[in-house]
Amino acid sequence: MSDLKQLTMLQLVVVFISSMIGIGIILMPRDLAKTVDSQDLWLSIIFGAIAVSVVSCIYVALAVRYPGLTFFEMTTTIMGKIIGYVFNFLFAAYSLIVAAYILRVTAGIIKNYLLDTTPLYVVVGTFLLVSMYLIYNGAGDIVRFFQLYFPIMLVMFIVLCLLSIKNLDINNVRPILQNNIWATISGAKITFFSFLGMELLLIFAKLIKKKKTKHLLVTMWTSIGLTALIYVVFHIISIGVLGVEELKEITFPTIEMAKSIEFQGFFFERFELIFIFGWLTTAFTSFTAYMYALTLGLKNMFTPSRWFLPIAGALIFALTLFPEGLTEVFHYSTYIQLISVAAIVVLPALLLIVSLIRGNTYAT
Template sequence: MKLGTNQITTNQMIALLSSALIAVGIFTLPRNLAIKVGTPDLWISTLIGGVFSYLTCLIIVTLCLRFKQLTFFQFNKLIVGKWLGMLLSAAFIGYALLIGSFEIRSMGELTQFYLLEDTPICVIMISMYWVAIYLLTGGINPIARLIELLTPLTICIFILVIVLGIKVFELNNLRPVLGLGISPVLKGLTPTFLTFSGAEFLLVFIAMMQKPKEAKRVALIGLAIPVSIYLLAVVIMTGGLSVERMKHEKWPTFALIQEYEYRGVLFERFESLFLVVWLIQMFLTYIVCHYVAAEGVATLTRLSYKQASYMLLAAVYFICLIPSDLNQLEKMGTIIGWTSFAFSFIVPSLLLLIALMRRLKRDGEQESGT
């Protein structure tokens, strides 16, 4: 990795982290939370999940700053040895591909259901990731610039469309608070694992920051944005639809948007605008996942980054086809959620603990005094 040509600014890193976390979860989280929690306390589960994600980010940042300018694929071998490190790297590559494939398949499902009903889903997916490869082959700099440009736009439009749901908002749908105690809230933490998956990609991107010392600031702001958005969405949707209705809606977000209408403005119905903008956001999330996987393959093999990017297209396509329907896609999301928990918390915590015990830092050197 040539750091001179692959450095990204702090603002780009904030946009990149936010973009990685804001994706298909906006469509799946409300329904999954409603099913798991079953009470109006969905927003509490979302908030706790966000706080936990921030704590995991602090662990990741602390680990990465001990091995400055080295990505996860490089420094894990210094901590646990070559072979175990390669195994961890291969698993992380597979995980990134799994998330990327999940995003592409979800994009395909949404596009087919709402926009292109008669178009085969494989055609939709292929067109999406062939556009993506054009951007991916340019490396991290054009990716970071595009994300920095588009993420604020998509976030602003999303917030606008969701806030307009105040028109059908009923405060009573959010009551009672903790009516059945804390137990249902804790059950709702599992769906947030998928929603907040993506923070673990800091294991790769912190090494590319121009100012790595600002990584904690990146984690705070980069997580605060998506957590706030998901929290707002869950509150508005719960108030506008009620928990019971959210359980039975295939896509609660669109159900909410279809509930209200504003006449005399440029858009009277907002679902099409929302869908187009959010497809862009899911596309950006896929870009991040594919980049991480390609960077890992290039690090572990003799392939160049571009060669790895092209090679992984086939892997993404076949993984996309594994789920036979939306139920299988939801199960795939559950697997991703638990795997995300492993790579965002368990693996970094163990690596940091081993590095501290062995007093390892960059280049495998031991800290002074040993």
């Protein structure tokens, strides 16, 4: 297994953006349109980003106080063995649920747009196997994979945005701030979850080169800022192309937007393929990040750690095939959000508070 000894700041930004942008970019427009119900909905993303930036300070504080440790090692150091074990279990369960959720939605979209007659377990299983192969090669390779695909993904999104400009109706976006500002702010409770992925700082923390608070904060905020920028651009274009009313009705608005691009006289008249490739990459990267967190958690909790990767795969596989259809999956999403808040806000906050009270830091 080849492993990177240390991550540079740029690599860390790439890892965070790749983990954050995932299924959110497909699902968020509809949820937002339903909640906010105005063309201001992209402002909610900025509020969400601000909220996430505040939360990320907890992670930075933990990462600086306990350099070289992952979340799963911090818990036992801070809370003692038993409570630490409970914390680890909760975090691993959270990673499992999020990974399964990402995979289920991804597979649903693949089935919907590309392979309508292929059985779900085939789509899920192949995706899972490829991801397991990457995780088997170690954290260093995961980071390099993210790095390799990051520019490709970025170029595809930029191409898609540029191509969509033709279809954009600026009147759909205007006027700004006509609506109730509180509705817009309350949209942040949806957008907050599309920034899930920054908590992986607690997982990748042990690979980080510069452990100064300043550097880490800059990295976190840069990645959150860039992700927010990508989201905002996408939402403005989605609203501009489809309009708020339509956004509420369509299940996967972003793909529909890509579908509406038409360029006569070019070999491919339809561009959703480009989008699906770019997006599948991001879904793959965020799924892999969570599955890596899960395997790391299992490795920490159970002693015979040789089988942790297949076990993680089997767990995700089972959980992914559990819901009947996508509607049922979306039905669970409220619970998933609750669990997420517990795992990524409450647990780290508790850790930080106890750590501050006890005043123990990891000796460097």
